[in-house]
Amino acid sequence: MHPRTRQRKNASAMKMVGKLVGRFRVCACLTQAQLASQAKVQPETIASIEQGRRPLLPDLARRLDELLDTKKALETAVENMPEVDLIPAWAERYMDLEREALALSWFENQVLPGLLQTENYARAVFRTDVPALSEGEIEERVAARMNRMDILHQTEPPTASFIISEAVLRDRLGGDTVYMEMLRHVRECTEIPGVTIQIMPLGRSTHAGLSGPFILLETPEHQRLAYTETQRGSQLISASGDVSILERKYAMLRTQALNIEETRALLDQLLGE
Incomplete structure (x- = not known):
């Protein structure tokens, strides 16, 4: 199965923590932008965490616990995430x-x-992969690398x-x-x-x-x-x-x-x- 279509095993845990952040934020009568400002992060960071697209990291979890008065609930959730959640x-x-x-x-x-790679160098790197990638997979990975x-x-x-x-x-x-x-x-x-x-x-x-x-x-x-x-x-x-x-x-x-x-x-x- 291609890596981008493989289901992420950690998706449910990330979404659960994100839902907690959203629920605690709403209970505190704060918008995402207001919470982001108080936590000194970008609003997109809070939005991505609440949507389960971005993991909540320990330092930010502790900050949010203090701001939302959640008795270390978020810190505890992050500390007990399945190990796979630490591996993107x-x-x-x-x-x-x-x-x-x-x-x-x-x-x-x-x-x-x-x-620092050129497009041709990146293509050469992906051509050495074992098991061999298809031409479509190689070109998709090269395009993703060039986008960076x-x-x-x-x-x-x-x-x-x-x-x-x-x-x-x-x-x-x-x-x-x-x-x-x-x-x-x-x-x-x-x-x-x-x-x-x-x-x-x-x-x-x-x-x-x-x-x-x-x-x-x-x-x-x-x-x-x-x-x-x-x-x-x-x-x-x-x-x-x-x-x-x-x-x-x-x-x-x-x-x-x-x-x-x-x-x-x-x-x-x-x-x-």
Whole structure:
């Protein structure tokens, strides 16, 4: 079954929590806009939570409990959500957060970060999937990925930092033409205001990212979250202690990677310029 038509196992639990938020809000005689203003979030955030389209995260649950005088009912509901509710189906929840984020910090050691991919590179990535995807599935996924490309060029883009393993830039996914197009694109991205790209060179004796890739983000409400993917799933991390560990890893990775000027020089070298 295609991932976008597969029923989300966590949908009923998310809707239940959303209905609770809506009921408590109405009992407090507040509109969605009024509650959003008091909670210091966007009205769309409250609307999406009440509709079951967006999970209620712990920090916001505690804030709403205080504002609505609900005796920790929402915090308790979030803490006891089924574990699957912490894993967004096919990264849909992460992509919502990515588009709204104030800041993104992305470490990748297997493939170019989605926001830096060209259309042909993305197509080459999806063609390597096992089991093989149909041509229709590949094109649908490529289109969805390309729809994210404007994030770095928005009127108010996020502050974005990328640390990429040199091995990613050595692989020739899709062949030489796709490879050179990808390198030129990454080199151009190093010139985007607010975007920092650093390469983690091969041959290091220490490496803070051996446990795998991850993404850190800061929401408009200044909540810090992390996102990780595995072979068969993905996880949105909101626990402050776990996010802190990944933030410390990222800080160490930035000291171990090439600086901005060295990264540009390596890309120019790979491009033969």
